[in-house]
Amino acid sequence: MTIWISLTGRETITSSKSVTTSFVSIDRVVIVGASLAGLRAAEALRDDGFTGHLTLIGNEPWEPYDRPPLSKSVLAGWLPIDHTTLPQLRDIQAEWILGVAAVGLDRQNHQVHLADGRLVDFDRLLIATGTRARPWVNQEEAALDGVFTLRTREDSSRLSTRLASGPKHVLVIGGGFTGSEVASVCRELGLPVTLAERGPTPLVGALGQAAGTVFAKWQRQYGVDLRCNVTVMALEGDTQGRLRRARLSDGDVLEIDVAVVALGAIRNVEWLHDAKLAADTRGVACDASCRAFDEDGMVTDDIFVAGDVARWPNPLYNGMLLSVEHWGNAVEQAKTAAHNMVCVPSERRPHKYLPAFWSNQFGVNIKSVGLPTIADEIVLTQGTAEERRFVAVYGQKGRIVAALAVNAPLLLPAYQALIEARAPFPPELYAADGPLKLRPVSAGFLPHGHTTHSPGAASTGPGPSTPEVQPIGKDADMLADPRIPLGPKSL
Amino acid sequence: MTQRYPHNKLFEEILDPANRHNPYPLYAQLRETPISQQEDGTYVVSTYREIEALLYDPRISSDQRKSTRGPPLKFRVRQREPEGSLPFVFLDPPDHNRLRRVVMHQFTPERVEGMRDYVIPLVDELLDAQRNRSQLDIVDDFAHPLPVRVISKMLGLPLEDRSRFEVWVSALVRTLEPPQNVSGEAEVEQRASQAAMQMKEYLRGLVTIRRDRPGDDLISALVVSTSHEDAGQMNEQEILASLQLLTLAGYETTVNSITNGVLTLLRNLDVLARLQRNPDMVIRTVEEVLRYEPPVQYLTRTTLTDINIADVTIPKGATVVLLLASGNRDPARFPDPDHFDPDRIDNEHFGFGRGIHYCVGAPLARMETHIALNALVRRLVNPRLVADPPPYRELASLRGPQHLAVAFDSLSD
Amino acid sequence: MKIVVDLNRCLSYGQCVFAAPNVFRFRGEQSLEYDYNPADELRIQVERAAAACPVRAISIGKDEHDDLDLTHRKGDYNEQ
Numbered sequence: 001m002t003i004w005i006s007l008t009g010r011e012t013i014t015s016s017k018s019v020t021t022s023f024v025s026i027d028r029v030v031i032v033g034a035s036l037a038g039l040r041a042a043e044a045l046r047d048d049g050f051t052g053h054l055t056l057i058g059n060e061p062w063e064p065y066d067r068p069p070l071s072k073s074v075l076a077g078w079l080p081i082d083h084t085t086l087p088q089l090r091d092i093q094a095e096w097i098l099g100v101a102a103v104g105l106d107r108q109n110h111q112v113h114l115a116d117g118r119l120v121d122f123d124r125l126l127i128a129t130g131t132r133a134r135p136w137v138n139q140e141e142a143a144l145d146g147v148f149t150l151r152t153r154e155d156s157s158r159l160s161t162r163l164a165s166g167p168k169h170v171l172v173i174g175g176g177f178t179g180s181e182v183a184s185v186c187r188e189l190g191l192p193v194t195l196a197e198r199g200p201t202p203l204v205g206a207l208g209q210a211a212g213t214v215f216a217k218w219q220r221q222y223g224v225d226l227r228c229n230v231t232v233m234a235l236e237g238d239t240q241g242r243l244r245r246a247r248l249s250d251g252d253v254l255e256i257d258v259a260v261v262a263l264g265a266i267r268n269v270e271w272l273h274d275a276k277l278a279a280d281t282r283g284v285a286c287d288a289s290c291r292a293f294d295e296d297g298m299v300t301d302d303i304f305v306a307g308d309v310a311r312w313p314n315p316l317y318n319g320m321l322l323s324v325e326h327w328g329n330a331v332e333q334a335k336t337a338a339h340n341m342v343c344v345p346s347e348r349r350p351h352k353y354l355p356a357f358w359s360n361q362f363g364v365n366i367k368s369v370g371l372p373t374i375a376d377e378i379v380l381t382q383g384t385a386e387e388r389r390f391v392a393v394y395g396q397k398g399r400i401v402a403a404l405a406v407n408a409p410l411l412l413p414a415y416q417a418l419i420e421a422r423a424p425f426p427p428e429l430y431a432a433d434g435p436l437k438l439r440p441v442s443a444g445f446l447p448h449g450h451t452t453h454s455p456g457a458a459s460t461g462p463g464p465s466t467p468e469v470q471p472i473g474k475d476a477d478m479l480a481d482p483r484i485p486l487g488p489k490s491l
Numbered sequence: 492m493t494q495r496y497p498h499n500k501l502f503e504e505i506l507d508p509a510n511r512h513n514p515y516p517l518y519a520q521l522r523e524t525p526i527s528q529q530e531d532g533t534y535v536v537s538t539y540r541e542i543e544a545l546l547y548d549p550r551i552s553s554d555q556r557k558s559t560r561g562p563p564l565k566f567r568v569r570q571r572e573p574e575g576s577l578p579f580v581f582l583d584p585p586d587h588n589r590l591r592r593v594v595m596h597q598f599t600p601e602r603v604e605g606m607r608d609y610v611i612p613l614v615d616e617l618l619d620a621q622r623n624r625s626q627l628d629i630v631d632d633f634a635h636p637l638p639v640r641v642i643s644k645m646l647g648l649p650l651e652d653r654s655r656f657e658v659w660v661s662a663l664v665r666t667l668e669p670p671q672n673v674s675g676e677a678e679v680e681q682r683a684s685q686a687a688m689q690m691k692e693y694l695r696g697l698v699t700i701r702r703d704r705p706g707d708d709l710i711s712a713l714v715v716s717t718s719h720e721d722a723g724q725m726n727e728q729e730i731l732a733s734l735q736l737l738t739l740a741g742y743e744t745t746v747n748s749i750t751n752g753v754l755t756l757l758r759n760l761d762v763l764a765r766l767q768r769n770p771d772m773v774i775r776t777v778e779e780v781l782r783y784e785p786p787v788q789y790l791t792r793t794t795l796t797d798i799n800i801a802d803v804t805i806p807k808g809a810t811v812v813l814l815l816a817s818g819n820r821d822p823a824r825f826p827d828p829d830h831f832d833p834d835r836i837d838n839e840h841f842g843f844g845r846g847i848h849y850c851v852g853a854p855l856a857r858m859e860t861h862i863a864l865n866a867l868v869r870r871l872v873n874p875r876l877v878a879d880p881p882p883y884r885e886l887a888s889l890r891g892p893q894h895l896a897v898a899f900d901s902l903s904d
Numbered sequence: 905m906k907i908v909v910d911l912n913r914c915l916s917y918g919q920c921v922f923a924a925p926n927v928f929r930f931r932g933e934q935s936l937e938y939d940y941n942p943a944d945e946l947r948i949q950v951e952r953a954a955a956a957c958p959v960r961a962i963s964i965g966k967d968e969h970d971d972l973d974l975t976h977r978k979g980d981y982n983e984q
Contacts, residue, residue: 066908066940073937083941087906087965328912356912363932365916382549382584389588407934409915410847413547430796431549432583592933600925771948774955839960849958854922857956 033128034058037307044338061099070156131265146243175202176453179262205455209444264454285464370402395425512880518817558793559808578736642741647708662686747786747891781842906965924949
């Protein structure tokens with residue numbers, strides 16, 4: 001089988017062997033998680049010739065839908081919520097179990113336990129349960145009317161309705177991609193909005209302070225009341241349980257009626273609690289073929305992982321186990337896992353995903369390729385921040401590891417090639433719209449756990465048995481509590 | 492048995508008019524070396540992967556004034572006037588971006604879609620004129636007049652002046668060829684410079700008229716916008732250069748996508764029959780024509796610094812030819828590339844280029860070609876080629892038949 | 905009909921906006937937003953958009969393909 005990989009990262013299969021010689025006999029495949037990864041895995045299974053029984057289990061009652069628009073066009077009121085259902089790219093002939101959560105996995109008997117008591121048998125299992133939004137730490141405050149998280153279509157629908165009703169002041173807690181996009185929509189709708197971020201800039205988790213400083217400026221230009229190095233200490237409600245106020249660590253008390261909690265994501269691994277897999281808050285560890293590891297570091301034969309919930313070794317980053325919340329990874333890893341589930345071992349292929357994500361906010365398109373979070377330096381290579389169009393490259397120990405394109409998506413493919421080639425940093429480009437002299441600066445990433453939003457992509461240790469990294473120099477509880485400020489962190 | 496040539500002479504052979512009707516075996520030979528340095532020092536890139544990489548590479552420049560050879564003919568003829576401006580297709584960022592953005596602000600989906608109601612009846616009118624004939628020249632009777640009228644209408648160029656434009660445009664288009672193809676270069680340069688100046692003078696007059704009384708055409712829109720929302724983004728010389736570019740592109744490219752499309756369909760009658768049965772197939776068919784017989788065969792670039800690619804170092808200031816039509820036939824990218832197959836999946840061809848210089852007019856060209864091919868296939872009863880291969884235009888870069896004689900039994904409604 | 909755009913592949917060429925302006929549009933200069941569920945009457949426009957995309961970022965749900973002479977499965981093609 002020849003696979004041609006284009007500059008833009010897609011695989012095109014240019015020839016394939018007959019299905020009967022490359023196939024393992026499997027009767028039942030179960031996919032737990034009926035979102036993007038689950039759906040694409042189901043399609044890939046059928047594409048790869050699997051003809052047995054296929055079950056898709058999802059805890060939400062909806063057919064798979066796309067999440068990115070939930071914090072953008074749905075929230076803005078432009079896209080109706082039921083217009084987010086994902087297209088099925090082919091017939092999958094699956095048994096759908098929607099609105100029922102998986103609550104346990106019995107590996108010995110090859111069964112998934114469902115919340116309604118059912119047991120679902122499998123020959124092969126794909127774990128694609130993804131993540132959920134981290135709720136506000138204080139449960140009482142979180143239950144106030146007006147406090148929202150944003151992950152599901154129901155969340156988006158409710159929040160969109162609330163924003164359309166013209167709240168007096170919105171507070172967004174957490175300045176990652178989700179929080180920033182929500183703040184952007186609020187400004188589009190003409191709503192006063194405060195964004196509180198514990199780190200020194202918005203997007204510092206994913207893109208570092210140097211880039212984050214640019215975005216901070218733009219947010220303010222758009223009218224966001226941006227508070228960095230600030231946390232929300234408490235949310236207060238009235239006697240009817242409606243949100244009324246927020247107390248910030250800078251001493252300010254805001255009169256607010258809507259708070260959007262955008263503190264990152266929690267991997268949905270609780271249902272695997274007794275399964276003795278290498279599963280923890282970082283996700284489920286798997287090998288390059290997406291087979292799950294057990295807690296002893298042994299790879300399983302019949303359990304695969306794909307999407308936000310997976311951690312897998314990425315060859316481009318020295319085999320470090322990578323965990324991303326990327327749309328592109330959900331799609332690619334689902335296809336790889338599905339293929340590897342049903343083919344003969346000699347035809348398995350490794351999951352070789354180059355991290356890539358995008359965001360649209362404050363009138364700009366932000367795209368990134370590679371893994372910025374491991375970088376120590378960043379340099380502007382094309383365009384300027386003033387013209388709101390630029391490309392910046394991230395380097396780690398003298399090698400290019402990522403690139404960031406703002407309002408310049410057409411420029412990114414060239415950098416993808418440099419990243420894959422591990423080209424030297426800073427790159428010698430002499431671009432026509434580049435600065436006369438490249439001036440690398442510190443990228444400004446914070447130690448693990450310091451931000452109150454998801455970095456979106458994280459290197460999570462070199463092996464499946466590597467324990468979770470403990471934050472250095474601070475009490476772990478303090479860092480885990482998003483209400484506790486850390487003080488300014490300068491470059 | 493195809494003649495084999497030494498690699499460093501292959502581009503010369505490709506430019507030779509004798510090979511115009513079928514350069515593809517020569518492209519195949521060239522592809523044995525992705526980047527091939529020619530006798531005259533030009534680097535020719537013939538494989539898909541490398542062409543794509545270079546089209547996105549920021550070290551590649553469209554501004555050939557930066558090449559060690561200096562500005563080629565097509566640049567020199569536009570710079571005779573003291574403030575003569577180059578069209579944005581010949582410029583790099585940031586100027587390219589600034590100018591293209593201003594044009595794109597007016598070359599909108601609404602404006603392009605608005606041309607549909609002009610194109611459809613025009614296509615039928617051109618065909619109606621062929622009633623009571625048994626043969627037509629697709630080029631002269633159809634594929635050339637159609638885009639000329641469409642761009643004239645869109646820009647707001649008076650149709651009665653089109654013969655003047657034809658003269659200017661042909662003089663300018665001759666300069667697109669590399670030196671070895673241009674005999675009597677001095678004379679060509681002289682005539683083209685004169686044509687460029689006369690055309691700009693004419694356009695200047697038109698711009699002045701529209702400034703006083705704007706219409707709903709593109710020239711009016713550009714003139715108005717550069718006084719208001721895009722003020723300071725494009726001076727008058729730049730407006731004239733942009734208009735000259737749009738006119739030239741409108742006159743000289745779509746004619747080939749239509750003609751190449753007809754020729755290919757008449758050589759693949761099974762596809763023609765499918766298209767007759769299912770007109771919606773024209774969408775994919777046109778994409779496959781753009782791959783199979785692209786109207787623009789190659790682009791010329793220079794380098795801003797040394798570039799290492801495919802085990803070759805292209806030095807700074809080199810002249811680089813990106814052979815789009817060869818990349819489109821690269822078996823490493825397109826399975827069975829020499830098979831014309833509208834059902835092809837993953838047809839990411841170079842028909843309109845790639846990267847920041849991607850063809851501005853692509854949406855208009857697609858619309859015209861869709862409508863044109865559907866109408867021809869629907870209305871010409873029993874169409875067949877009179878001569879295969881047909882005679883070709885001399886141009887190697889903008890490649891298409893000079894005439895395409897097609898016989899037919901009758902014209903249906 | 906249902907569609908999805910791979911916004912990682914998307915480089916904002918904008919050919920889709922020209923082909924189906926009621927389905928695709930730019931927010932700011934380079935941010936594509938689109939309706940995942942365009943009305944069936946817009947089918948041809950969406951087909952044009954998918955074909956015109958230089959990076960093939962647009963996928964159309966399979967229900968729609970069956971109607972046209974465009975049905976195509978990977979296996980069929982590779983048999984040559």
